[in-house]
Structure formats: structure tokens, C-alpha cells
């Protein structure tokens with residue numbers, strides 16, 4: 001292993017929410033289970049079981065489309081309290097092996113176990129999570145985060161994939177561009193229209209060529225295609241920001257749907273802030289349009305916040321400030337300028353801030369008791385429409 005510059009493991013639970021629900025509800029096992037918005041509303045699929053994927057159902061797909069593809073599926077709302085519990089148990093196991101654990105989402109995290117034996121450590125972690133948490137996870141092992149991710153993608157579900165430095169370029173040669181993080185189906189189509197189908201093809205484009213259409217992301221794409229990714233594994237206590245983003249299945253222009261997604265993202269960011277005891281003084285949004293142009297906007301507030309409503313109000317204000325409105329393919333919400341403890345200015349702002357804070361605390365308690373979406377900004381904003389009538 002000494003030739004490996006770093007030893008990185010990605011641990012990624014398989015169909016995580018669905019796996020937790022199947023662990024707790026044997027009657028769901030082997031069935032198409034779709035977790036997210038309910039049919040008849042304008043939300044999206046959060047997670048679905050592998051059985052549902054056979055019908056073409058995917059994460060972030062509008063629930064109405066999922067229902068058309070799989071009308072006989074089981075549709076349930078997420079129970080975030082349960083998933084956060086399983087997630088914490090899963091990461092506690094990872095942290096026994098290294099303090100360098102970076103949670104990138106509720107069910108996915110990178111470990112830096114340099115200079116250890118990546119494959120052996122990953123296998124032990126898989127077994128422990130299976131026994132103690134009761135869910136399957138896939139592990140990817142490589143010398144950088146990008147290839148650990150690719151190794152895991154290739155090994156899913158319930159697998160263990162390893163890509164060493166000597167195999168990287170051979171492996172990347174035939175890797176379809178759509179498998180590169182950040183390349184969605186639409187970017188892939190654009191690249192393919194220029195004859196670029198694989199990471200190998202990306203390596204042979206003239207320098208600067210991709211920057212013209214993709215900006216900085218073009219440079220990053222070429223680095224990744226060459227197996228170069230120096231991004232470090234950053235544990236949460238060194239976190240500088242907390243962000244959530246979602247790539248939409250189809251470009252979306254409906255503002256009500258976009259508001260609902262912004263609200264869900266704001267809630268997830270708020271939940272993670274409060275879970276880690278953080279407040280954020282700066283709230284930002286990221287919007288990628290159908291033409292791949294990406295804009296970010298951020299606003300620094302007079303005092304640090306952590307309530308869903310304050311985050312959403314700020315994110316929505318930033319979004320409304322963008323013009324003109326064009327079809328959107330990715331939305332993100334970020335909280336930065338983080339602090340711990342109560343750093344509000346006691347006199348000036350505490351009175352007006354209190355109600356929001358109390359609402360968030362009440363919502364967290366309800367979530368802990370009944371599941372995440374019992375009180376849901378997104379649901380409050382979503383408009384019941386297209387009531388399912390078939391089947």
C-alpha cells in the first residue's frame with residue numbers, strides 16, 4: 001500500500017431510507033417502496049428501493065412521474081428521526097477506524113485511513129454496519145475521493161470496490177462521462193454531441209476547449225478524467241459550511257416547485273446546523289440553469305441563524321433577486337460563517353428572533369416524535385394537483 005499517496009474509503013448506504021424502512025417493516029421487503037412526497041402533491045422522490053428502480057423511478061424525480069411509472073408502489077413520507085439515528089450509528093462505526101470522517105450526506109461519508117489497508121478496513125466496516133445497524137452499505141476504496149466514489153458506484157449494491165493508482169487510467173478510459181460527479185444526463189448529452197463519451201475521450205480534448213463551455217468546471221472535469229483529485233477528507237468539526245443541493249430530473253421552470261425544493265433544502269440545512277450545534281451568519285444559494293451557467297448568491301445577516309424559516313426566507317429572497325427566470329437544473333442552499341453557542345446580540349435581535357427559534361425547536365421535537373415531515377415547509381408550499389386517478 002505504500003505506493004498509494006492516500007487511502008480513501010467511501011461508505012455509502014444502499015437505498016438508505018428504503019433500507020431502514022425495510023429493516024423495520026418486513027412487509028415492505030422485496031417491494032417497490034418510494035419515499036418522499038405522496039402522489040397527488042408536487043414534491044419529488046427522496047429515495048426508492050431497488051425494486052422501484054426497475055420501473056424507472058429515481059431520486060429527485062417528480063412524484064407524479066414516479067406514480068405514472070409505478071402506480072402499484074408503496075408510497076410513504078420520510079421518517080427523518082429514524083434515518084438520522086441509523087446514520088449516526090453508521091458513522092460512529094466509521095469513526096472507530098479513523099477520526100478523519102467526512103459526512104457528505106446522511107448516508108454517505110469519506111474516510112481517510114492512510115496508511116492503512118483500505119480494502120480490509122472497508123470490509124470490516126461493512127460487516128459491522130450490517131450487524132449493528134442492520135443495513136447494507138457499499139464501500140469504494142481508492143487513493144482519492146473521486147475514484148473511491150466511482151469504485152463504490154461500480155460495486156453497488158452491498159459491494160466493495162477497489163481502484164488502485166495503477167488501474168486508475170485503465171479504469172477511467174471507458175468510464176461513461178455521465179458517471180463523473182457533477183455530470184448529469186444533460187451535460188453528458190452535450191459532451192456526447194461533441195464526440196466526448198468517456199473519461200478517456202475527455203483526456204484527449206485540447207487544453208482550454210472545455211473551459212469555453214463549462215468554465216472552471218471544465219478544468220475540474222479534465223483533472224478528474226486524469227484521475228487527479230486532491231480534495232481532502234474534512235471532518236465535521238472543521239466544517240466551514242453546511243450545504244445541500246439537488247439536481248433535478250428535468251429542467252424546472254415552475255416557481256412553486258422550485259420554492260418547495262428550496263424549502264426542503266433549507267430544512268435539511270437547518271436540521272444539520274442544529275444537529276451540530278451551529279448557527280450561520282451567511283446564507284447562500286446556488287442555481288444552475290439548463291444552459292449550465294451557475295450563479296451563487298449569498299447574504300450575510302445581522303445575527304447568526306439556525307431556524308428553517310429564517311434560512312428559507314433568506315434563500316427565497318436571494319432566489320427572487322435573480323432575473324430573468326430560466327429553467328433550473330440544480331438548486332442548492334448553503335450556510336456558512338458558522339459559529340457555535342448563542343452568539344446572537346442579546347438586546348437588539350433576541351426578541352424578534354425568538355419566535356422563529358421556538359418554532360424550529362417545536363418542529364424538531366415533532367420530527368423526533370413523528371418523523372421529519374410531520375411539519376414541513378415544503379409540504380406547506382406544495383400544491384395538491386394531478387390527483388392520481390388511474391389504478
Ligand SMILES: [Mg+2]
Nearest residue numbers: 012013014107
Ligand atoms: Mg446511498
